[in-house]
Amino acid sequence: MTSFIRHGAVAVALAFGALISAPAQAALFDDTEARKAIIDLRTVVAQLKDKADADSKATAEQIAHLQRSLLDLNRQLEEARADNARLRGQSEQLARDVSDLQRVQKDIRQGVDDRIRKLEPxxxxxxxxxxxxxxxxxxxxxxxxxxxxxxxxxxxxxxxxxxxxxxxxxxxxxxxxxxxxxxxxxxxxxxxxxxxxxxxxxxxxxxxxxxxxxxxxxxxxxxxxxxxxxxxxxxxxxxxxxxxxxxxxxxxxxxxxx
Incomplete structure (x- = not known):
């Protein structure tokens, strides 16, 4: 977009220079043609400005979209981290529960074995x-x-x-x-x-x-x-x-x- 504006400005400058630089050729243009040239020049400038504004707006929208996407991605990452932390906590709790259950089972089995031994000859x-x-x-x-x-x-x-x-x-x-x-x-x-x-x-x-x-x-x-x-x-x-x-x-x- 910047290159387009730069090339457009150059073209306008060349056209305007051509209009005012050569006194010998100035006589070739009457007032109507001069006004027409100025109007055309203004039209080109307006078109370039509109194009620049449109490109700038599109770029701003793209940037805003990218920012929203990044924010959404960050939110998803935070949610993923929170989910991972929760799952890790659940996994650790599950491991503790399993360990406690195994210890209880071992104690029960040991108690049963002890009672059996107390009864067996x-x-x-x-x-x-x-x-x-x-x-x-x-x-x-x-x-x-x-x-x-x-x-x-x-x-x-x-x-x-x-x-x-x-x-x-x-x-x-x-x-x-x-x-x-x-x-x-x-x-x-x-x-x-x-x-x-x-x-x-x-x-x-x-x-x-x-x-x-x-x-x-x-x-x-x-x-x-x-x-x-x-x-x-x-x-x-x-x-x-x-x-x-x-x-x-x-x-x-x-x-x-x-």
Missing amino acids: QTVSVDGREFLAEPEETRLYEEAMNVLRKGSFAEAADLLSSFQRRYPASGYAPSALFWLGNAQYGKRDFKESITAFRSFVSRAPDHPRAPEALLSVANSQSDLKDTKAARRTLEELLKTYPKSEAAVAAKERLASLR
Whole structure:
């Protein structure tokens, strides 16, 4: 548009110059022709101005359109950024929710597993022997043993007797009988002590504590002043378990009973 105006202005200037520059040729034009030339010149100038105004207006409109387009594009970009931020926030929240859900599921699963384990029989080892025992069975046995370790013989005897009645076929039963005999001996109930130890030996003659149980029977008999019975028990111990540590003590006791 600027080039067009520049070329038009040049043309007007040349025409006007031609009109006034040559006195020799001026005589060729009369007043009518001069006026006509001026009118034509003004017409050209007006056309150029109109063209320039139209081009300027079109350019302004294009610029305004571009500005509106840029503003609209900026608005869309801001909306897109806001949407992305919202989606990112939702995604992060979703990830946290999933993580929380997984943790809750893990806790629930762990809790269920723990409860199942509390109900399922577990492998335990007592006096060198392994067997399956229910959690409650183990709890009651350990409770009785803890009381016995504290020296509460009467309470321990009651707990061990109760255990025997509740779990007669338990893997703990032989050991419970042995310690029941010790608890009764501790409270100086020698007859009940002998009964418990004899039941233990009869039930588990191959138990590693069987020789010790027979020695305890002989001790109870001695405390009851039944020397003959004590001697027979010690002889039984030497005959049945000659290589046991209890047999060594039995020999010494026999020598003292003579």
